[in-house]
Amino acid sequence: MTNSVGIVIPQKIAFETPIALSSGVTLPRYDLMVETYGELNAAKSNAILICHALSGHHHVAGKHHEDDKAPGWWDTMIGPGKPIDTDRFFVIGLNNLGGCHGSTGPSSIDPATNKPFGSTFPLVLVRDWVETQARLADHFGIRQWAAVVGGSLGGMQALRWTITYPERVRHALVIASAPKLTAQNIAFNDVARQAILTDPDFHGGDYYRHGVVPRRGLRLARMLGHITYLSDDGMGEKFGRMLRSGEYKYGFEVEFEIESYLRYQGDKFSDYFDANTYLLMTKALDYFDPGRHYGGDLVAALRDALAKFLVISFTSDWRFSPARSREIVKALLDAKRDVSYAEIDSVHGHDAFLMEDAPYHNIMRAYLNRIAAEVNV
C-alpha cells in the first residue's frame, strides 16, 4: 500500500466526567472510538482533527487488516505524502458521540439498565460534539489544533469549533458545508427519518430488545440520501438509462442500473448502520445554526473566531451548494476573518468532497503546506 498509513488499530477512550448536553440531558460517562495517524510533535502543535459527516466514523485512513476491501473513508486525502500528510501532521479521526461504530450511542449498553439505550439516548448537537472533541484534545494534551477539518456535517463541526473554542483552532477547513440547513435540506432529512420512524420494526427506537432492525426504513433513507449526494449529470454519466439485462421486463424487479446501485447501497448500509444513530445525525444537521445565539447573525458569531479559514465547495453539489459555502465566506469576510475560498468544478455532487480530484487536492495540499510552515513541521 503506497502512500497509505498502513494497518491501523482503533482505540476506545473512556471519558468518566459527565457531559451536560444541549438537550438538557446529562450523560454520566461515554466512550469515543478513535484512530490516529502520524506522530504528535513535542510542541503538540501539529494535530489535525478530522470531523466526520452523517455516516462517517473514526476509520478515516489505512486499513484494519491487510485483506480489507476498502481503506478508511478519506484515505485519498490522508496519508504519507498526501494532502493531509501524516509524515508531518498528527491526525485524529473519531466516531462522534451518538455514533454506531464503537463510541457511546443509542445501540450501546446503558450502564443504568444493562440494556441498549435505544429511545432513551439523548439527541446530540454539533456543539455537544465539539465539547466531546475538546475533551479528546485534552486527553492527548493538545491545546490548539493546527487544523480542524470536515466535509458536510463535518464542516459544521469545524465551523462550530472556531466559535466555541476560538483559541484552540489555528485553521478551520470547511468543505461542502453550510452555515445552516435550508427548508429543502431539512425536508430531505425528514423524509429519511419518516422512512425509519414508520418502519414496523422500529418499535419506537427500542428495536434491539425485539431482535430486529428497521431495515426497510434505513434502506429507504439511504437510497434517498444517495440521490441527493449525486448530481443529475454525474448520475447520467455513470448510469444513464442503462438496463441490467438490456431489455424491459415489464415488472418491478431491478431493471435500470441506477435502481441496482441504489438498492445495493441501501442494503449494504442497513446491514451495518444503526437507525437511531441515523435519526440522531440528521437532527444534528437540522439543528445546526451557529448564528442562533447571536440573534440569527452569523457574522456576530464569527467575530469571536480567531482561526483562519479555507472554505471549499463543488459546482454540482446541490445538497450543500456553492451558494451555501459563499454564505459562510461572506459572513467570514464581514467579520474580518482570514478566509480563502475555492469552488471546484466537479460532476460528482456532494460526494465530490470524498473523491480524488487534482484541483481540489492541490488546493488542500497548498493550504496544508501553509499550516505546516506555521507550526514548523
Next chain:
Amino acid sequence: MSAPTTTPTNPSTNHKYQLRPDLQRIADWITPGASVLDLGCGDGVLLAWLAANKQARGIGVEIDVDSVTACIEKGINVIHSDLESGLTHFEDGSFDFVVLSLTIQAMHNVEGILREMLRVGRIGLVTFPNFGYWENRWQILIGRMPVSETIPYQWYDTPNIHFCTLNDFDQLLATLGMRNTARVVLNEGHEISLLPNLRGSLAVVRFEAL
C-alpha cells in the same frame, strides 16, 4: 531563482517576488498597513509583495483555480470567483485600495466593475493597455488590427473586448462621477511623460470618487 541585483532604495528587491512594472507602480501608491483588494490577482504576487514590504492586509479575487492554488501556496487569502458577477462578497467601504490590473479590457461590464471598486474601496487602482499607443495607431493606419507587447493577441483569439485610450478612460471616470487622481504611463517598463497618450503602451491610473 537568481540573486536580486540590489539597489538598497528599491523596495521591490526586499522580497523574493519581483513585480511587473505596472504592479510596481501600483505597489508604490499603496500606503503601509493598508487593506487591499486585488481583483484578478493571478498568482497573488502583488499581495505577497505588499504583505512582505508594506504590511498590507490583502485579499485577492481570482477566477482560475490553479492561480487560486498559487495564491494559497504564498499564504495569500483568495476568493475563487468571477468578477463579472460583481463583488457581492464584500461590504461597502471594506478596503483602502482596490486593484484591477490588466483585466478591465477583457471585462463585459466595465462600468459595473469600476462602480463596484469604489463601492467596496476608497481608492481604485487600475492598469490597462493604451489603445492610443502609436504602434497601435500605426498598425490600424496600415490596415491591420494591432498586435503588440501589451496587446499580444490576434483579433480572432483575443479575450480583450473593451479597448480604450488614456483620454477615453478619463472620460468614463467623469461619466461615473469619479476622477483620475494620479496616472503613470509606461512603455516597456519605463515612464513616459511626454505625449503619454501617443508614446505610452500601458496606463496605471489611480481614481477616486469626485
